[in-house]
Amino acid sequence: MTDHMQDIEVLGDLLGQSDAIADLLQAKGAFEAAYAAFRAEDAKQFQAVIGRANLQIHCERICHWIRTKECVFLCLELAGPPTAATGLDPRVLAKAIARIGDDPKLAQHLADILVKRDRAGFAEVLKQLDIQPYAHLFCHWLCIIRYRLVCRWICHVGAIERPVLAAELQNAARAIAVLFRDEKSFRAAVAASTAGDTAKLGAAISAARLGLRCHFVCEFFCSWRCVLVCLTLARPWPFRMIEGPAQIREAHAFAAALVRLAQNPTDLMRFSTAVGTGNADAWAALVKQDKLDAFALQLCHWICGWRCVRFCKLVCVNVDYHPWFTHIGDFGVIGGGDIDAGTGLTVAARGGHGGPGFGFFGGLSLRGFCPKKDPAHPAENMAYRFLFQPAGAAQPTPIGPGFVSEVLVGTRHCLWNGDPNTLQTIRIRGTNPTPTPPTPTPDPTPPDHFIVPDPQGWIAVDQDALDDAFSGYLMGFNSAAGIVPNGPAPTSVLAGTAVPVAEQKNGVDCAIIFQATRVSTIAAVNGGAAPDYTNQIGKVRINNWSQVALLDLLQFHSGGGTPCSPLGTDLDIEYTVDHELIAGWGISMTTASGATLTNPPPPPSTPRGGAGTHHEDISGWPTCSYTITLTTRRRLTNGLNDDTDWPVSKTFCIGRRVVKPAP
Template structure:
């Protein structure tokens, strides 16, 4: 029986700044006979963190259970298939050839391994074995010390407006080290949409002197900062002496700082952003708790609606970067599920075509000569078209008709390049159309027979959707996400039958005389409404039956009896109408009706 241990690791750089432990090896070890496993398993990880020396590593070599590498988000999934493992506690180590974001310098850093803690996983059984999860963020005191072993130094900061405390985006922050002979430029970075910035540097960046092979730096740098806008206007110019103050002098490998400037923040008109699923705003219309909508928008949806089908993911991505150099931009969407913890790109067969913009091209629509003509820009999973669009080979004077759309296909990692010839300043509105059934499967929900409870009622699933944007070929500079969206792609169960059709000698063509017993099943986890009804060309005598109906999740199941002895001879139609609380963001489920006829 296999065991799958999944999780995500990060490290704090200070109280409010962390980084994923990307591209490191996570190692799981059996415990040694002389170790108190119970005491270690209940200990706080901050008390068990330790950098391992060579002798300790040699002593653990024979105890390795399994290992795996983390992805860019620090997520890992390690299968323990070693015979003899039966779910007991194990020790979790990390092995690092380097650390995230380390700036390459002259110094060569040796690989290091550290023990984090002992884990007694809570294993859950699945069809394929057992699964357990564990997420942990290493405290900054240990993680910053560990980074320093690789000569990795970092400054995390936040720039705000001094009076309002609002975030200042797209400003350049430069860090300096105060020295007796010359100040050292440690590096620069632009703030993101939330005003945050990060500068990575090494020891050699602040031990520079005008004299080769001589260093006057005996400890950490003495920091001060300059801030300027994208046009070069100085917004903050701290004096060099600021680096001699106690809160800036001899700064450690991780330093966090809050800076403020006396300017009003520029509205982030050109910042890329994921904003809507269909017509539903991801920040206010979709509950972060259960992923359901919390209100009606533009006449569709309502409280506690889930999503289904092909979803338009809307937002904005400019043609060129609003931060730093105006390089061409790209964007992508990714997702995670409760069982897929590593972010996966939405690409290929997970897309269906959607119009994202328009551009002008020279085209002979009517056979009267070239003229500027609008051409739609599509995003879809396959079928990319050449750019520029090839012109038809036709005799002069022959109309070309409307130009075909220019089709843009995401690459294997989901990146979509914004068309630099598109109208306006970028793609605004639908950015792609996500086939949700490619992640949250569905189909025709199986019933168990009319009037009978379902053996395995089908349900949907909550997923998270992530948006990233940045200059082509460079790391993403803008990100935001929808933490929870509930998707259900199953049909409702809607079944009808009559008990009278199943008595001895009866068929579906048998005439009903006195009693009518309707067997019905209406089931869906997001049932908006359901109800039985009977119609006929004949007049049904009073009092009319009070037919069962409801508006609660999972619907209703049962048998409804009617005395039809006084009903006129005629044909009758029984209907079971159901409607789900599901929307694709623009169109709601319109409902369905199952029907059954009988004669009296």
């Protein structure tokens, strides 16, 4: 983090924690008792100690300080004296960690090693994973996960179930494994982490579809950087090994030193800046000036830990306010549960419709969430857009005004007839935006407020909307607006003949991409910069072609017959049905005579439909009118409604039969 405001926030965290530790030190015996309770993971005793000192409100701060300090002790015990950390590759460590996600026994073994402080067991695991040079990096990653859970438990005892360390190690390892296997995203994450670029690291994590597990990934990279920076900065002052009860006495001395340092916020800010920039010369001068030689390593880790907290808050925004593209109508797009990644078709029905194996058509209702303000920059307004990219297209195209179908997105306050709190419906459509406030009319209620995306598809979230976000329908995507080929499917054949393969019409695989960013960054995103947030569905099968549904009667165009000719003894029904996603078709007859078709063709005779001629002997049918109907239905949904039945009919009659006299 190089942003000055973030440095100020880190300084505030350091000073606030120093004040809490100062109060703990003033309560006789409280520091030692709290530290011992932490090590024992005794939540009730820890709460009792800080309760007697009237410091319950500072439980998280006190526990965070102890866990940072304890990780220095633990990793020196397990990994031994640190050596120069040069030429190390985060991919090597990430690959080793990925194995933990696939091996529950290894995860449990590591959890036991941490709890027992088992140096021999730790050395064996390092050898098993072939990461001996990464001992301190691996240990620190394990340690921050362990003690993060300990603090969650002892500061919220009774409110949550006790976390299971082995399970958390596996969860974290699996998230890192996903990123590791996405080579492009991993490289981008390494570069962003090295540069301290929160936006790019967040984008890399989102690109790997790890938004909901972002904290695991950021924790890994922050731990990596803190170890490398602190081993480098503290190298001139080797940390001496301390064992037994002397550890808590040393921790007490370090706490007292920090309290004294916090009396000079300017120096503390300089220490923090030196950690953030990795400036060894500045760090050395400050350590010498403030006589902190004995605490150089843990001082660095303390500062770096808080810098990581602030860094990861920017990288991994509050999940509750993270912008997302979540559904096409009733079908979820996150996680691949509702739409098959290989085919782009629905996996199962949702809401009683649309599956399994349905494609999409027409106006798609794109659903999701976008807050009014950027959760990482609370003063900045947010905007969002959707883009589509048919398979083979070089670049995605924004869903701008020409591609928008109307959707309802919310309700807002507006000024109407002098009342500033009148409620007004908000809709998005492709043309004719409406002004704010609305144009006065004599009507008692205001007209709807219509938002039209700009030419690049951006919609600014209305700051007058009732909620904190647009949540639900965010955009209507008119996929038939010249985007995906559509219309009647032309064919050269007549009813009764199958459509040749060369004439068959097929749908298009299309990616739908969501981007959300601060209004102030729209121009940069239009120019190619990464948006603040993005996710997408990589493949949706869209087919807007009408089905081929041809119906005729042989008697209407053979033997001199016409559509007006009555039939006598034979009925030959000619039919052709073709569509890439045919859901069903059938031939039926309606008549007042009571006659029925004896053996209509059983659909479907091919995956795309069927074609042929069905013969009926009608010599015994009564004189009457008859209607033959071919009904077809496509396996398509717009996410909310499925395709309907499409009937095609032919009517014929059986006239009065004349019995010829015998010759």
